[in-house]
Amino acid sequence: xxxxxxxxxxxxxxxxxxxxxxxxxxxxxxxxxxxxxxxxxxxxxxxxxxxxxxxxxxxxxxxxxxxxxxxxxxxxxxxxxxxxxxxxxxxxxxxxxxx
Amino acid sequence: xxxxxxxxxxxxxxxxxxxxxxxxxxxxxxxxxxxxxxxxxxxxxxxxxxxxxxxxxxxxxxxxxxxxxxxxxxxxxxxxxxxxxxxxxxxxxxxxxxxxxxxxxxxxxxxxxxxxxxxxxxxxxxxxxxxxxxxxxxxxxxxxxxxxxxxxxxxxxxxxxxxxxxxxxxxxxxxxxxxxxxxxxxxxxxxxxxxxxxxxxxxxxxxxxxxxxxxxxxxxxxxxxxxxxxxxxxxxxxxxxxxxxxxxxxxxxxxxxxxxxxxxxxxxxxxxxxxxxxxxxxxxxxxxxxxxxxxxxxxxxxxxxxxxxxxxxxxxxxxxxxxxxxxxxxxxxxxxxxxxxxxxxxxxxxxxxxxxxxxxxxxxxxx
Numbered sequence: 013x014x015x016x017x018x019x020x021x022x023x024x025x026x027x028x029x030x031x032x033x034x035x036x037x038x039x040x041x042x043x044x045x046x047x048x049x050x051x052x053x054x055x056x057x058x059x060x061x062x063x064x065x066x067x068x069x070x071x072x073x074x075x076x077x078x079x080x081x082x083x084x085x086x087x088x089x090x091x092x093x094x095x096x097x098x099x100x101x102x103x104x105x106x107x108x109x110x111x
Numbered sequence: 112x113x114x115x116x117x118x119x120x121x122x123x124x125x126x127x128x129x130x131x132x133x134x135x136x137x138x139x140x141x142x143x144x145x146x147x148x149x150x151x152x153x154x155x156x157x158x159x160x161x162x163x164x165x166x167x168x169x170x171x172x173x174x175x176x177x178x179x180x181x182x183x184x185x186x187x188x189x190x191x192x193x194x195x196x197x198x199x200x201x202x203x204x205x206x207x208x209x210x211x212x213x214x215x216x217x218x219x220x221x222x223x224x225x226x227x228x229x230x231x232x233x234x235x236x237x238x239x240x241x242x243x244x245x246x247x248x249x250x251x252x253x254x255x256x257x258x259x260x261x262x263x264x265x266x267x268x269x270x271x272x273x274x275x276x277x278x279x280x281x282x283x284x285x286x287x288x289x290x291x292x293x294x295x296x297x298x299x300x301x302x303x304x305x306x307x308x309x310x311x312x313x314x315x316x317x318x319x320x321x322x323x324x325x326x327x328x329x330x331x332x333x334x335x336x337x338x339x340x341x342x343x344x345x346x347x348x349x350x351x352x353x354x355x356x357x358x359x360x361x362x363x364x365x366x367x368x369x370x371x372x373x374x375x376x377x378x379x380x381x382x383x384x385x386x387x388x389x390x391x392x393x394x395x396x397x398x399x400x401x402x403x404x405x406x407x408x409x410x411x412x413x414x415x416x417x418x419x420x421x422x423x424x425x426x427x428x429x430x431x432x433x434x435x436x437x438x439x440x441x442x443x444x445x446x447x448x449x450x451x452x453x454x455x456x457x458x459x460x461x462x463x464x465x466x467x468x469x470x471x472x473x474x475x476x477x478x
Contacts, residue, residue: 014339014340014341014342014345015339015341015342015343015344015345016336016344017345018342018344018345019344019345021345022345033364051364051366051367052366054366054367055366055367056366058366058367058370058373059366062370062373062374062377063377063386064386065374065377065378065380066377066378066380066381066382066383066409067382067385067386067407067409067410069378069380069382070381070382070409070410070411070414071410072430073410073413073414073423073426073427073430074427074430074431075423075427078427078431078435079378079379081431081435082378082431082434082435082438083375083378083379085435085438085439085442086375086438088442089438089441089442089445092442092445092446092449093445093448093449095449096449096450097449100452
């Protein structure tokens with residue numbers, strides 16, 4: 013039952029995201045149809061730039077050990093607040109349900 | 112007094128009708144065709160009085176009858192929905208049989224039939240071992256019954272049967288010792304008829320039972336779902352929410368929103384192919400084909416040279432050291448921020464500037 017409730021919450025979130033974003037996308041398509049390819053060009057440009065990142069990193073000559081340390085630190089910086097926030101959120105939900 | 116005596120006599124007569132002997136007498140009132148097989152030699156059993164088979168043995172020897180079988184030339188005409196009733200009796204009679212050592216009774220069966228052809232309505236074995244029912248002066252003129260066994264089997268032919276004739280068979284393996292001539296009798300009575308009311312009632316009850324079982328299973332499934340504390344499916348659903356987040360979804364906005372994360376992912380990707388920079392364009396193809404490409408190999412070939420390793424170590428300390436130091440400082444700052452119980456701030460990667468939105472006591476403020 014808990015599984016179904018949580019799955020339902022995720023389905024609700026996904027549906028809400030689609031419901032909120034779909035009108036925006038439709039509005040862009042209807043009112044400024046030329047904007048959509050423009051945004052697409054920006055995205056393609058980002059993809060094109062990102063394709064050069066491994067080559068740029070190879071120029072820097074950083075070893076895999078150095079890159080692993082840097083990647084691990086960045087991951088920890090992002091994940092520690094997220095984990096702490098999730099725990100606080102869970103405690104807040106617990107007290108809300110307890111009341 | 113006379114009245115009570117008559118009641119007592121009638122009570123005794125009623126008990127007589129309820130006894131197994133009465134059942135036996137009704138079941139074998141008409142004899143079937145009897146065949147016996149002794150040591151693989153088929154003999155027509157119908158050699159004695161009332162179709163019984165008499166077989167004489169010498170004194171003080173162990174005798175063995177192998178597979179006394181009733182299985183030949185007795186076919187039953189069965190139509191769909193008919194009932195088949197088998198009532199069969201095997202017994203040994205002798206006043207001096209002193210040891211019945213072994214009996215394997217496989218029971219009567221319709222030879223060649225399967226569960227797809229018949230439903231078994233009932234099997235009513237009646238074990239009458241070592242039970243003496245008749246005295247020497249009884250109507251059948253038998254005495255000292257050493258072994259006898261009665262089966263009544265009722266079958267219901269299914270509607271999808273493809274055969275109309277079925278062969279009866281009953282196998283019994285018997286070992287015994289005797290001091291005098293013995294008499295062995297084997298009789299089978301077969302009758303067919305329309306579906307009985309008992310069978311129809313049984314089918315109806317079975318249908319109700321099946322429905323009840325289905326309802327019980329549904330209730331049990333619901334209880335299992337309610338009591339199930341597993342969240343595996345929700346975890347998969349939550350993971351798929353991000354895993355299925357396409358770069359070009361939502362009017363290509365996802366490409367821009369996920370750019371920082373993809374930058375982080377690209378930084379960890381090893382360079383394996385040289386980059387190609389197009390230079391100049393051919394006007395005849397409207398710029399679709401460049402006139403030439405500049406190909407630049409990955410610098411891994413340079414950095415992996417042995418004479419560069421010392422410099423690479425020093426270079427990593429020079430470049431990586433400040434980067435790691437800065438990240439460690441930021442990590443401690445974020446860690447201390449996360450430990451603050453009153454803080455709901457969430458550190459995110461921003462593309463243009465590092466800003467955090469904190470919410471304390473219901474108010475929002477930019478830090």
